[in-house]
Amino acid sequence: MDFTEQVVAQWAEQRPDLDVSPVLVVGRVMRIAAALTAASDTNLAPEGLTRGEFDLLTALRRAGRALRPSEITTVTRASAAAITKRLDRLADEGLVERTGTERDRRVVLVTLTPAGVETVDRLFPRQLERDAGVLAGLDADEIAVLEGLLARMLRTVEAPAL
Numbered sequence: 727m728d729f730t731e732q733v734v735a736q737w738a739e740q741r742p743d744l745d746v747s748p749v750l751v752v753g754r755v756m757r758i759a760a761a762l763t764a765a766s767d768t769n770l771a772p773e774g775l776t777r778g779e780f781d782l783l784t785a786l787r788r789a790g791r792a793l794r795p796s797e798i799t800t801v802t803r804a805s806a807a808a809i810t811k812r813l814d815r816l817a818d819e820g821l822v823e824r825t826g827t828e829r830d831r832r833v834v835l836v837t838l839t840p841a842g843v844e845t846v847d848r849l850f851p852r853q854l855e856r857d858a859g860v861l862a863g864l865d866a867d868e869i870a871v872l873e874g875l876l877a878r879m880l881r882t883v884e885a886p887a888l
Contacts, residue, residue, distance in 0.1 A: 730754050755879075762860065769856065773849060774819065778804060779812050780849065783821060783838065787846040792825070792835035821845055 727735075730753040737746040766777040775783075785801045786793060793801075799809050813836060816822040821842035827833045838846070861869055 728754075730757065751879075755876075765856070766853070769852070770849070773845070775845075775849075776812075778802070778808065779816055780846075780853075782809065782812050782816065783842055783846050784850060786822065786836065786838045787843065787850075792837045795834060795836060798836065816842070 730750055733753060734746050734749050737744065737749070763777050766780070770777060770780055781802045781804070782798055785798055789797075789801075795806070795809050795813065798804075798813075799806050802809070804812070813822060813824065817824060820839055822836055823839050824834050824836055827835060864872065
């Protein structure tokens with residue numbers, strides 16, 4: 727019995743009137759996300775980075791262009807305050823740089839420095855290897871099914887509120 731099944735069993739005892747079966751999926755997704763984030767933080771710590779900072783760097787790298795902080799917020803789903811804090815630290819480390827636009831100095835654009843590009847290009851393949859390791863217990867068909875189900879679930883979660 728995994729932790730999530732224990733939680734469901736406990737709720738069944740305490741509140742048998744509730745259908746807590748969604749916890750079997752949502753609870754597991756949340757625990758997996760927390761475990762993966764913690765593992766990423768552990769793996770990135772020797773590099774002086776957190777998973778949130780690495781997400782910011784990879785967002786810039788795959789965009790291939792400068793981004794406004796609000797775009798980074800949208801892509802990473804982190805708060806504006808968290809993005810500002812991360813940008814401050816990454817700029818201090820020489821991994822990103824902020825510049826104003828010529829037309830409007832209030833508009834700030836963020837780019838990776840050469841050191842930032844090197845950092846992402848060095849660390850991202852390692853992250854992919856770790857991610858592949860997490861999926862190693864599944865065959866290709868199972869991965870395809872899981873991918874499809876998670877995509878459907880994500881569309882529901884990210885759907886705009888009516």
